[in-house]
Amino acid sequence: MLRTWTGARQRIPAVCQIRLLHNSQPVSSPATEASTSKAEPDAVVEAPKKWTPQSKRTGLIALKRGMTSMWNDQGVKFPVTILQVEDCQVTANIKTPKPDHTVYHAVQVAAVNRSPKSVTNQMQGHFRKAEVPPKRYVKEFPVTSDAHVPVGTTLSAIHFVPGQYVDCVAKSIGKGFQGVMKKWGFHGLAASHGKSFDDPGRIFPGKKMAGRMGGKQVTVQNLAVVRVDTALNLVYVRGQVPGVDDAPIYIRDAKKVMDIGRHNAAKGKEEKILPKGVDDLPFPAGTDSLAKTLPPIIEAPAYRRSPFTPPE
């Protein structure tokens, strides 16, 4: 990348080198109300933003409610995990300048209201600044600079489009102290680092031994969203998701699928930017207000040939 070393670039003042919680003033605060029109709180001057293949949207925090099975329009049965979005609101937009003079952009999202009694004073102050009730789970999602969402916006299940793919991140079920057979899949003598080393006199780092298994963060990638229900704020994903029921799941657009889409956009293949059947994504985020204007239940049909019809 060509850099101009002529001193034309701006110096960022030292005071701003710390994390900037930029624009943590919510939409409904008096300062913003004076500048915007009185008609609607989200009638901002700029035009509605459109998703581009280079954009990266925020994610959502949902709770894993359980699993069931569904049948699609071809009559194929498949397992689904039901994720419920509960009180998911944006609490901050983060713009941190980095030493290489790029800016790290992120959207901080919080979910599931909790009683202020059980919230520390520091976190109470943080939520008060964002003008949201105290929340149980707080998570930051890296985004591109165009994908910031006004603080206080309530996100909804409409954020995901049936037919798209998502990554689900959650803490896996803890299995406790487990032996090597369950933990590492040993069956018999383990031949690690080659049995040819007669007597190293020490244990190689990373030696697989018994120990605590599970209870760690796991990402399951490329799960298809099959159904979205905004009446109950549910996202149905096809397949399994780590963790126990009612545990928080951090859902984001599938990185690998979006990367392929970005690559196809650069090559000019317009039809392969988004997965089959998906025409657009709510941008910068799918909010409660958007959900009210759209049908409450949306389902994705099968986008492949029916497995019951024999191939030609």
Add this chain to the structure above:
Amino acid sequence: MASATRQIFKRLFSSTPRTANTQAATYPFSKTAILPPLPTKAPTEALRAGKGLMQHINKTLATPEKKELLEKFFSRRSKNQLQPGSIVTVLQDQAPTQFTGVLIAIRRRGHNTSFRLRNILQRTGIEMQFFVNSPSLKEVKLVRAPPRGRMRRAKLFYLRDAPSKMTGLAGGKK
């Protein structure tokens, strides 16, 4: 698309009451998305908080026709419930379009309820598991009730090793 016309038909002639928000006709983010009919029960605050959510979903995911089928043949309260040991015929869309056999097991899981039929065709024992809510399952017919009204087991897996008892059931030993 056939699915779109089916949705319009259902919306025009459906007996399910509309919710307060009138359903918009289009979903701009996907042209091929299906808009299924809304459930009759409106969402409550408790459901939005996840209380009793899975039970609610299991009841509302099935279509009314399937719910009737489940209620008639697989509910424990029903007079016409299928008992293990009865001879049952299943008609379905995909192959085999018709299958008759001894009902050897009923797996009750609400929306995911299934049952197993066993038959011997051309000297080969064949077992098939049918899911009641599958869209390809068209009809379930009771051919003959079990001998003496009931068998002494809920699961008749022992029939796999007892061909004489299978023939006895098929022959209609009372």
